[in-house]
Amino acid sequence: MLELELRHRAGDLDLDLRFSTQARTLGLFGPSGAGKSSVLNAIAGLLEPDHGRIALDGDIVLDSAAGIRVPTAQRRIGYVFQDGRLFPHLSVRHNLLYGAGAQHESRREFETIVDLLELGSLLERRPQTLSGGERQRVAVGRALLSRPRALLLDEPLTGLHAEARQQVLDYLQRLKRELQVFTVLVTHHADEVAALADEVVRISAGRLVRQVPIAEFIARRAAFAPATATR
Amino acid sequence: MTLLAPDEWQALALSLRVGVLSVVFALPFALALAWLLSRKRFPGRLLLESILFLPLILPPVVTGYALLALFGRHGPLGELLGTFGIVVAFRWTGAVIAAAVMGFPLLVLSIRAAFDNVDRRLEAAAETLGAGAWRRFATIVLPLSLRGIVAGCVLGFARAFGEFGATISFVSNIPGETRTLPIAIYELLNVPGGMPGVRRLAIVSLLVAFGASACATLVAGGAPWRRRSDA
Numbered sequence: 247m248l249e250l251e252l253r254h255r256a257g258d259l260d261l262d263l264r265f266s267t268q269a270r271t272l273g274l275f276g277p278s279g280a281g282k283s284s285v286l287n288a289i290a291g292l293l294e295p296d297h298g299r300i301a302l303d304g305d306i307v308l309d310s311a312a313g314i315r316v317p318t319a320q321r322r323i324g325y326v327f328q329d330g331r332l333f334p335h336l337s338v339r340h341n342l343l344y345g346a347g348a349q350h351e352s353r354r355e356f357e358t359i360v361d362l363l364e365l366g367s368l369l370e371r372r373p374q375t376l377s378g379g380e381r382q383r384v385a386v387g388r389a390l391l392s393r394p395r396a397l398l399l400d401e402p403l404t405g406l407h408a409e410a411r412q413q414v415l416d417y418l419q420r421l422k423r424e425l426q427v428f429t430v431l432v433t434h435h436a437d438e439v440a441a442l443a444d445e446v447v448r449i450s451a452g453r454l455v456r457q458v459p460i461a462e463f464i465a466r467r468a469a470f471a472p473a474t475a476t477r
Numbered sequence: 478m479t480l481l482a483p484d485e486w487q488a489l490a491l492s493l494r495v496g497v498l499s500v501v502f503a504l505p506f507a508l509a510l511a512w513l514l515s516r517k518r519f520p521g522r523l524l525l526e527s528i529l530f531l532p533l534i535l536p537p538v539v540t541g542y543a544l545l546a547l548f549g550r551h552g553p554l555g556e557l558l559g560t561f562g563i564v565v566a567f568r569w570t571g572a573v574i575a576a577a578v579m580g581f582p583l584l585v586l587s588i589r590a591a592f593d594n595v596d597r598r599l600e601a602a603a604e605t606l607g608a609g610a611w612r613r614f615a616t617i618v619l620p621l622s623l624r625g626i627v628a629g630c631v632l633g634f635a636r637a638f639g640e641f642g643a644t645i646s647f648v649s650n651i652p653g654e655t656r657t658l659p660i661a662i663y664e665l666l667n668v669p670g671g672m673p674g675v676r677r678l679a680i681v682s683l684l685v686a687f688g689a690s691a692c693a694t695l696v697a698g699g700a701p702w703r704r705r706s707d708a
Contacts, residue, residue: 290605291604319604321605324605324606327602331601333603
């Protein structure tokens with residue numbers, strides 16, 4: 247569950263948003279420059295808004311009025327960046343383990359995630375030797391192994407060719423089925439939202455335009471079409 | 478062994494010792510200052526940078542005089558160290574301090590450039606995975622800038638190895654104690670029949686300088702993971 251209230255101005259960005267959701271997977275949908283990634287950065291603590299209040303499962307991670315700001319490292323947010331941001335000097339195994347604890351349970355989780363994302367054959371490789379799709383799978387695995395209470399996916403399929411895109415999308419759908427992690431998916435592609443989200447928040451120019459269940463989004467996709475960048 | 482006379486070996490050994498120890502002594506301070514300059518904005522930053530560059534700009538003899546004024550028997554730091562029975566003026570330890578001060582700006586500049594080149598987004602990714610500031614520094618910033626740090630150390634060593642003006646002003650020319658290789662060359666230049674010795678020591682200096690330069694170039698040539706990804 248996410249409750250979010252944000253106001254932030256910086257350069258061209260003028261963010262003024264307020265919404266809450268109980269959905270398991272929220273699609274944050276809108277055109278480029280709408281402020282979607284800034285919302286994710288604020289949730290992760292990488293952006294300190296001018297004013298804001300963010301609560302995850304009832305726990306306040308940011309309340310600027312009350313002077314509360316939980317540091318990023320303590321928010322337990324799994325963030326999958328658009329460019330993966332794998333550590334180039336570490337093997338896939340060590341990338342995956344970076345945010346994982348040392349306990350026995352972590353080893354079991356490691357094996358589960360490696361199996362789920364079929365990363366077994368990649369473990370000893372360096373990120374530079376991976377394809378774009380493999381890189382994103384590792385980034386997703388790494389984020390999940392940090393035991394996040396929220397998984398943030400920032401355009402995870404952008405830049406991938408059609409086959410890799412479909413492959414990563416399949417893995418994300420599988421994760422959604424098998425793991426119960428609250429997820430926010432940022433994208434400007436309606437088909438990705440339709441494939442993964444339970445609820446959709448459409449934003450434009452930093453403002454909330456509409457918040458609808460996925461069924462309504464799919465049924466009235468045409469109404470959302472103007473926000474969708476052509477692929 | 479007739480390659481070098483015993484006192485020439487002594488001067489070479491002292492210069493090598495001074496070069497290595499000055500880098501070892503300066504490195505922790507250089508790392509801290511380089512990180513501060515690379516990552517933080519604070520009042521007085523410009524002043525700090527100006528002070529940092531002073532040893533590069535000031536005539537080395539002036540730096541040596543300043544060190545003597547500070548660390549001499551009646552200098553504020555000299556008196557303080559004297560209470561612990563430590564004397565550095567006119568001692569080889571003073572030569573280490575002089576070399577460390579003269580090489581410090583080069584060390585800081587190299588390390589700072591290496592820190593600047595680390596992709597800050599990787600640090601943000603590490604932060605979302607629960608890594609605090611020290612862990613990010615130790616596991617992301619340091620390994621990714623290791624080559625720049627090593628290259629800086631080699632340059633710092635080379636600068637220290639060739640240090641003359643500040644050393645002779647601060648610790649004078651005491652055979653077996655403070656007569657480093659450059660000071661020995663200077664001494665031989667002023668002694669009738671000293672030219673063969675000057676030539677020998679000049680060749681040794683050239684070899685050490687070339688070795689250091691080659692090392693720095695090799696080490697700073699680029700991380701293997703970058704080279705692979707560029708290929």
